[in-house]
Amino acid sequence: MMLGGHPPFIDAPPETPEPLGELPQGCPSYAALVARAIGAEAERLVANPPFAERVVYDASSPSPHAGATAGSLRFDSAFESANLRRAVQVGPFAYHLVLSSDINTRGHTQWFLFRVRDAQPGVPYRLSIVNMMKPDSLFAHG
16 A cells, blocks of 8 residues: 555456356346346335334424324423423434524524433434534634
């Protein structure tokens, strides 16, 4: 490996052309084979769609847990100083959380407080707080 560069074999073409596999019976070309594979993948996705996002907690709703299902986490912020506004399940064990803005600020958030229930033991969950930011911080200035 060269200092500051990359190995020469990355840019070098192979000495001899790599042989392609045999085409399946009834397939006229490799382009048709690729088109067939793309079509099969599209049919699989239509039959088994990826996870559909759903709101599992909305603090502003009269029924905040209306979107929760049997397998989803149960979020709660109906207690003093809690600031969770919405929880959206984006995968079987992944959630995007939206926090309420801190009081007396220009819409930024520096902290979080909420309760989570119904977690399965041994299952790793991913909770992503998507709006925990502010335009500037003393921490960034040392």
